[in-house]
Amino acid sequence: MIATLKLxxxxxxxxxxxxxxxxxxxxxxxxxxxxxxxxxxxxxxxxPANAYxxxxxxxxxxxxxxxxxxxxxxxxxxxxxxxxxxxxxVSALPPRSAFAPVATATKHLLIAGGIxxxxxxxxxxxxxxxxxxxxxxxxxxxxxxxxxADVEELVAALPGGCVExxxxxxxxxxxxxxxxxxxxxxxxxxxxxxxxxxxxxxAAAQAGGWPASRLHAERFGVDALDPGxxxxxxxxxxxxxxxxxxxxxxxxxxxxxxxxxxxxCRQGVCGECRIPVTAGTPLHRDxxxxxxxxxxxxxxxxxVSRSLGPTLEVPL
Amino acid sequence: MTTAPATPTSTRTSTPTSAASAEAALTPHxxxxxxxxxxxxxxxxxxxxxxxxxxxxxxxxxxxxxxxAVVEVDVEYRAELAERAAILRRDPGRHAVLPHMHxxxxxxxxxxxxxLAAAHPxxxxxxxxxxxxxxxxxxxxxxxxxxxxxxxxxxxxxTLPTEPLAWIAGQVQEDIVLLDQRNDSLWGDAGxxxxxxxxxxxxxxxxxxxxxxxxxxRLREMGVITRAHEFLKRLQPHQPYRRTNWTLTIGRRxxxxxxxxxxxxxxxxxxxxVDDATFGRLVHLxxxxxxxxxxxxxxxxxxxxxxxxxxxxxxxxxxxxRLRTAAVLEDLPEDMADYKGIxxxxxxxxxxxxxxxxxx
Ligand code: FES
Numbered sequence: 001m002i003a004t005l006k007l008x009x010x011x012x013x014x015x016x017x018x019x020x021x022x023x024x025x026x027x028x029x030x031x032x033x034x035x036x037x038x039x040x041x042x043x044x045x046x047x048p049a050n051a052y053x054x055x056x057x058x059x060x061x062x063x064x065x066x067x068x069x070x071x072x073x074x075x076x077x078x079x080x081x082x083x084x085x086x087x088x089x090v091s092a093l094p095p096r097s098a099f100a101p102v103a104t105a106t107k108h109l110l111i112a113g114g115i116x117x118x119x120x121x122x123x124x125x126x127x128x129x130x131x132x133x134x135x136x137x138x139x140x141x142x143x144x145x146x147x148x149a150d151v152e153e154l155v156a157a158l159p160g161g162c163v164e165x166x167x168x169x170x171x172x173x174x175x176x177x178x179x180x181x182x183x184x185x186x187x188x189x190x191x192x193x194x195x196x197x198x199x200x201x202x203a204a205a206q207a208g209g210w211p212a213s214r215l216h217a218e219r220f221g222v223d224a225l226d227p228g229x230x231x232x233x234x235x236x237x238x239x240x241x242x243x244x245x246x247x248x249x250x251x252x253x254x255x256x257x258x259x260x261x262x263x264x265c266r267q268g269v270c271g272e273c274r275i276p277v278t279a280g281t282p283l284h285r286d287x288x289x290x291x292x293x294x295x296x297x298x299x300x301x302x303x304v305s306r307s308l309g310p311t312l313e314v315p316l
Numbered sequence: 317m318t319t320a321p322a323t324p325t326s327t328r329t330s331t332p333t334s335a336a337s338a339e340a341a342l343t344p345h346x347x348x349x350x351x352x353x354x355x356x357x358x359x360x361x362x363x364x365x366x367x368x369x370x371x372x373x374x375x376x377x378x379x380x381x382x383x384x385a386v387v388e389v390d391v392e393y394r395a396e397l398a399e400r401a402a403i404l405r406r407d408p409g410r411h412a413v414l415p416h417m418h419x420x421x422x423x424x425x426x427x428x429x430x431x432l433a434a435a436h437p438x439x440x441x442x443x444x445x446x447x448x449x450x451x452x453x454x455x456x457x458x459x460x461x462x463x464x465x466x467x468x469x470x471x472x473x474x475t476l477p478t479e480p481l482a483w484i485a486g487q488v489q490e491d492i493v494l495l496d497q498r499n500d501s502l503w504g505d506a507g508x509x510x511x512x513x514x515x516x517x518x519x520x521x522x523x524x525x526x527x528x529x530x531x532x533x534r535l536r537e538m539g540v541i542t543r544a545h546e547f548l549k550r551l552q553p554h555q556p557y558r559r560t561n562w563t564l565t566i567g568r569r570x571x572x573x574x575x576x577x578x579x580x581x582x583x584x585x586x587x588x589x590v591d592d593a594t595f596g597r598l599v600h601l602x603x604x605x606x607x608x609x610x611x612x613x614x615x616x617x618x619x620x621x622x623x624x625x626x627x628x629x630x631x632x633x634x635x636x637x638r639l640r641t642a643a644v645l646e647d648l649p650e651d652m653a654d655y656k657g658i659x660x661x662x663x664x665x666x667x668x669x670x671x672x673x674x675x676x
Contacts, residue, residue: 031444033553033554033612034423034553034612034613035553035612035613036553036612036613036614036615058612058613059426059452059453059470059613060426060444062452094552094553094554094555095553095554096552097552097553097610097615100497100615101615102498103416103417103419103420103496103498103614103616104416104496104498126419126613129419129471130418130419130471213498213499213500264367264368264369265366265368265369265370265547265557266370267368267547267550269366269368269543269544269546269547270365270366270367270368270369271365271366287543287546287547288366288543290539
């Protein structure tokens with residue numbers, strides 16, 4: 001199991017207006033963990049961690065590369081990345097996959113809006129390695145076209161591959177009808193970009209009769225690791241109260257207070273870490289309890305679940 | 317492959333009463349197998365559960381330890397690989413790779429070679445770009461245990477003597493099943509399985525995870541399989557998990573696949589008629605250590621099944637194992653014993669273990 005990665009910034013480049021490409025490597029230049037096309041790296045910025053798509057090749061790479069659009073009124077993560085310089089160190093979790101290619105697809109149709117091109121780059125690297133059929137539609141505003149040369153070079157190496165560059169969302173939506181209607185059977189569609197653009201592409205595909213199982217969307221700012229709201233637990237056994245901050249599991253908070261709860265999977269699957277609840281309402285995020293048990297609300301899986309309200313009471 | 321039940325690694329005979337005091341008679345080979353045996357029971361009662369835990373941590377036992385590496389190499393390494401090769405020659409249907417699993421097969425190859433090299437640096441080495449030409453897809457594998465040196469180009473089948481999944485199955489004792497994930501389900505679309513316990517990979521290939529587990533009693537009701545399915549679908553790379561499973565097998569017989577039932581099926585009746593010493597020598601606790609790995613490039617799930625066999629007469633040399641195994645067998649419900657194919661002799665196995673105590 002790989003814990004946090006300690007990485008060093010080895011290069012910083014401007015990929016387009018307001019878009020910075022940061023190259024990261026291990027301090028000793030060794031191999032980094034491989035990643036699935038479409039994966040993102042969760043970088044620990046100041047404040048909450050942010051997820052950024054990896055734009056490089058995924059097979060035991062010597063570096064990771066991310067391209068980040070500066071969002072002046074965002075949560076601050078993008079500004080923090082833009083302030084990085086060569087030699088700075090960064091902590092990140094190993095890459096996570098949530099936008100993987102489908103091995104049985106006859107073709108991958110990739111549709112990107114603006115900075116939404118980032119997850120498509122690792123798809124293109126893999127397509128080149130394995131000779132997969134791809135088509136890319138890439139819409140961006142003038143000056144904001146990051147990685148245009150990269151995608152053109154990657155796609156040029158593919159048999160029958162093609163890239164279409166479009167000047168804005170209207171042009172993209174204008175092309176969509178024809179492109180969606182002329183795909184070979186078994187094509188899977190991947191879309192990433194601003195929310196409104198994703199919704200428009202998905203709506204057009206559904207209207208064109210595409211089954212949901214062949215549509216894949218990556219929305220910005222959504223990550224599997226929802227840190228949850230802070231709450232506190234009252235331990236009626238010892239009469240003490242333990243705080244569970246955002247991003248810390250109930251299990252870890254109890255550990256910290258010297259209350260040992262058995263555990264195995266830490267993923268809400270095995271059922272080991274079940275503890276009784278005597279007051280408050282659990283926010284169930286596990287896969288273990290049955291619907292009935294959830295409704296009863298008298299037990300909680302401490303490794304993943306939290307509290308709906310500010311406090312939970314447990315007889316420990 | 318012998319057709320009569322036999323224990324090729326057991327050179328001594330013993331009666332149940334002498335089993336516990338027979339430690340001095342164990343060969344170094346047997347000692348090594350006991351020291352690495354993944355004893356599966358954590359309580360006196362066994363029921364199905366989604367008993368997964370993070371992989372790669374060593375579990376101490378009264379006899380030694382197991383679990384430090386994802387891919388373990390033990391004293392049976394060469395013998396088991398020779399047996400796998402012989403089975404594949406006889407029955408090529410134990411190996412299948414559907415065309416869309418090509419990338420996953422290469423991903424498995426590189427992942428497992430890296431695990432081997434990391435766990436056994438003194439005997440196995442993996443070198444990237446061995447010629448130093450900057451070709452990052454060029455690799456060299458050196459395996460001193462097998463006397464193998466193989467150079468290959470990642471993704472290029474013509475650089476290996478066989479299909480990549482078949483080739484890597486010749487370097488690890490584990491059976492391998494690859495699951496493709498699509499349409500919110502997992503599909504057993506590739507594998508090399510030569511040591512199956514009462515199932516058939518040739519029959520299951522291409523089936524969904526839920527179909528493959530359809531016949532297991534109780535599991536559906538308990539939601540164990542659907543939970544495992546959900547868990548696997550969310551499994552991320554670089555976070556391997558493991559679980560154990562177990563049954564009893566008559567004779568040191570790794571290949572008890574459905575295809576060979578006519579060979580081993582009659583043993584279940586035969587075992588009723590043997591004397592106690594033979595019973596303790598022939599009946600083995602069979603433990604599978606299963607690893608669950610999200611492959612880091614192809615996103616397929618690699619399911620590794622490693623089989624360990626220990627005859628009751630050697631199991632009984634560890635008193636804690638003897639008592640706990642007896643308790644588990646006594647308590648096991650009929651339907652589970654029936655499904656495991658041990659209903660005819662599990663009572664005798666429990667009684668044998670009870671009687672094998674040092675105090676008798
Ligand atoms: S530790 Fe497995 S469900 Fe919590």
